[in-house]
Amino acid sequence: MTAPTDTWQEKTSGRERVRMVVETLCEAELVAAIAYQADITPETAQRELERSAAVNTVIETDGEKYKPNSVHQFLDQITDLIETRSRPELGSELEDRLEQLEELEAEHGAESA
CATH class of the missing domain: 1.20.5 (Single alpha-helices involved in coiled-coils or other helix-helix interfaces)
Incomplete structure (x- = not known):
């Protein structure tokens, strides 16, 4: 990874990065793609996305994709x-x-x- 990503990783938790990535999405995205962009494991991303869906900040679609709740x-x-x-x-x-x-x-x- 490049230096800016390292700085991003140092200043934010994996959960925060998942939320930040989801906020930028224009359409539903697979958990694996969100995890990759947030530079965390898919399992960690899945847990954060499930938490976010429970409080209605994201919407789960197709069982595997998530998008921001507009x-x-x-x-x-x-x-x-x-x-x-x-x-x-x-x-x-x-x-x-x-x-x-x-x-x-x-x-x-x-x-x-």
Whole structure:
């Protein structure tokens, strides 16, 4: 492994690395692939994924694959925004996002549902 991975290993536990890897997934992934990316044994990854599934932070699919629970991630992001920004900042950010959405819709000839 390269030096950055070694540093990552030194600063985080295997369980933390599994959670970090899962947070980056766009689709369900096999336990072995998650274990490889987290640089731990598949057994350790399996135990952490089962724990995470029990608290609903990940979803098990196909019996062997796991993916992040997108609803849980979304709610975490919303909670973080509420805790770190004032009401006026939240309103301003919402207005900015709506403007971006309108610009994208106009650019691509689409409409919001």
